[in-house]
Amino acid sequence: MHGEDHELFIAALAFLSAAVIAVPVARRLGFSPVVGYLLVGIAIGPVGFNVANPTVVSTVAELGVVMLLFLIGIELKPSHILSMSRYIFGLGAAQLAVTTALFAALAVFGLGFGLAAAVVSGVALSISGTAIALQLLGERGDLAAPYGQRSFSVLLFQDMAVVPLLALVPLLAPGSEEAAAADPTATVLQALGAAAAIGIIVVFGRFLINPLFRVLARSGAREAMTAAALLVVLGAAGLMQLAGMSMALGAFLAGLLLSESTFRHEIEANLDGFRGLLLALFFMSVGMSLNLVVVGEHVGALLIATLAVVGIKSVVVYGVFRHDDIAPAESLLAAVALTPAGEFAFVLFPLALATGILRGPQADLLIALAALTMIAGPLLFALVGRLAPKIARRTGPPEPEPDDFTEADGSVLVIGFGRFGQIVAQCLLAEGVSVTIIDNDVEMIQSAGRFGVHIYYGDGTRLDVLRAAGAEQVEVICVCVDDKEDANRIVDIVRSSIPSARLYVRAFDRVHSMDLLRKGVDFEIRETLESALAFGGRTLEALGVAAPAAAARIADVRVRDHRRLERQLEEGIFATDDLWTKRKVEPEPLTAPEKPARPINPEAQDILTHETEFSG
Numbered sequence: 001m002h003g004e005d006h007e008l009f010i011a012a013l014a015f016l017s018a019a020v021i022a023v024p025v026a027r028r029l030g031f032s033p034v035v036g037y038l039l040v041g042i043a044i045g046p047v048g049f050n051v052a053n054p055t056v057v058s059t060v061a062e063l064g065v066v067m068l069l070f071l072i073g074i075e076l077k078p079s080h081i082l083s084m085s086r087y088i089f090g091l092g093a094a095q096l097a098v099t100t101a102l103f104a105a106l107a108v109f110g111l112g113f114g115l116a117a118a119v120v121s122g123v124a125l126s127i128s129g130t131a132i133a134l135q136l137l138g139e140r141g142d143l144a145a146p147y148g149q150r151s152f153s154v155l156l157f158q159d160m161a162v163v164p165l166l167a168l169v170p171l172l173a174p175g176s177e178e179a180a181a182a183d184p185t186a187t188v189l190q191a192l193g194a195a196a197a198i199g200i201i202v203v204f205g206r207f208l209i210n211p212l213f214r215v216l217a218r219s220g221a222r223e224a225m226t227a228a229a230l231l232v233v234l235g236a237a238g239l240m241q242l243a244g245m246s247m248a249l250g251a252f253l254a255g256l257l258l259s260e261s262t263f264r265h266e267i268e269a270n271l272d273g274f275r276g277l278l279l280a281l282f283f284m285s286v287g288m289s290l291n292l293v294v295v296g297e298h299v300g301a302l303l304i305a306t307l308a309v310v311g312i313k314s315v316v317v318y319g320v321f322r323h324d325d326i327a328p329a330e331s332l333l334a335a336v337a338l339t340p341a342g343e344f345a346f347v348l349f350p351l352a353l354a355t356g357i358l359r360g361p362q363a364d365l366l367i368a369l370a371a372l373t374m375i376a377g378p379l380l381f382a383l384v385g386r387l388a389p390k391i392a393r394r395t396g397p398p399e400p401e402p403d404d405f406t407e408a409d410g411s412v413l414v415i416g417f418g419r420f421g422q423i424v425a426q427c428l429l430a431e432g433v434s435v436t437i438i439d440n441d442v443e444m445i446q447s448a449g450r451f452g453v454h455i456y457y458g459d460g461t462r463l464d465v466l467r468a469a470g471a472e473q474v475e476v477i478c479v480c481v482d483d484k485e486d487a488n489r490i491v492d493i494v495r496s497s498i499p500s501a502r503l504y505v506r507a508f509d510r511v512h513s514m515d516l517l518r519k520g521v522d523f524e525i526r527e528t529l530e531s532a533l534a535f536g537g538r539t540l541e542a543l544g545v546a547a548p549a550a551a552a553r554i555a556d557v558r559v560r561d562h563r564r565l566e567r568q569l570e571e572g573i574f575a576t577d578d579l580w581t582k583r584k585v586e587p588e589p590l591t592a593p594e595k596p597a598r599p600i601n602p603e604a605q606d607i608l609t610h611e612t613e614f615s616g
Contacts (some may be wrong), residue, residue: 413470
């Protein structure tokens, strides 16, 4: 193996090992994997094991951000983007303008920067890290939440703003006025080139991509589909870069055009693995780029500057989101998610240095500052994520008091008015039965007026609420809540305080059914049992079985299932609180199979072999 090949092999081995180590360690400590990637990047960078050139690594790692934006675009639809335009050009523009102005003022009056250097610094630090923010929001599953959508809108505006901002830097350089006067058409030509690149991507995406993937799908070559997906992403990104625009924005546009394609799920599956690895590489490259020598020499100033950047940026984002009526806890999550500087900073600062806007020491300090915000952001997000529920409880609207149940005179008390409870109530109301319904979901109560019955607000796990709702007078109490712990709590309360009440309870699964039967409920039913039996019956009829015969077969299955449940109760499964002696309730066939299971691949063979050994 040649020297360069050996170095490449060692670098690849180091990156893969770092990725494998970073995730479980970060998770174990309660942090985002992003934090782990950044820290191991420092460890394998020039100040650590020095396994690779950070500049080369960052060039490759940018493809992770490109993949991320493409996959986000493919999940959206053009109509969705249009519906978000108010957030993109409202929240996004407000955040960028206010934060840039504050950072620029701080640089001029606090650090003595010139106006051009202050503007460039303010812009670079105001733009957030798209990859970091989306990774953090995605890990919480909040990208679809209102604050997640608005955060994405801000990030999308920032990506679109990259184009004019890149054009702005040369105009701010010393002597740029004369150059601009000598060549006034340069900006116009660049704008036309950008428009042409967008037009090519739109035409290709609308008319050529689907036929291309259709031909490849007919060939049955999955590797060709993967290659084509990579070609689309990298082709769109490269074309936009050639036109002087953001690669990530080009990839996002390509993904957006493919969002309604019949092949989008196949494309997502083929690219998702590349995205994860390349993003990990990107975060590690950020850690590698951190110059610890500069940090060590100016540690005090950099820490103060990091706190200032994080504080100012968080306050601005928080204020913008609160102005848009986002709850305080979610506004704070958005604020810290958008705190880290973006990958654009590592492009803009060297460009400003090359054009003479920044001096060498200034550029080094600003790059170190941007990297420190990238490390601080995920740590703050993890902290705020833990505190968010408490903040939401303190700052959210006060929980309403239980309703006055004076007029509650139903003969049946229904607790829980979700999907299950609504159907139960409909059956009772259709028969003319008087029903009292209680629920603790305010939104559910507000939207339930169309049922023509008053739904009382109250917590069904409280004895005083149950008594006020008439639990001691009703003929039947129907527990229809969707949380088995709440259901068990209600049953325990009723059995101990209102022992004469008849309890009909919704069970979550087989184990929950057994728990309820031991508690002595009058009737329980698994929430999926009857729907699955009805589904099976209709399937038998579709296969030609006569309706009476199908009904008889389903009745037989129902009886055998009930007998097995009784047998499991008698055997004492889950009858003890000792965790070490509990037996797992395994699914068992009600009808003995005519043939043994046959594996269709080696993986299935291995599973069946281990299952046989275990059961034997």
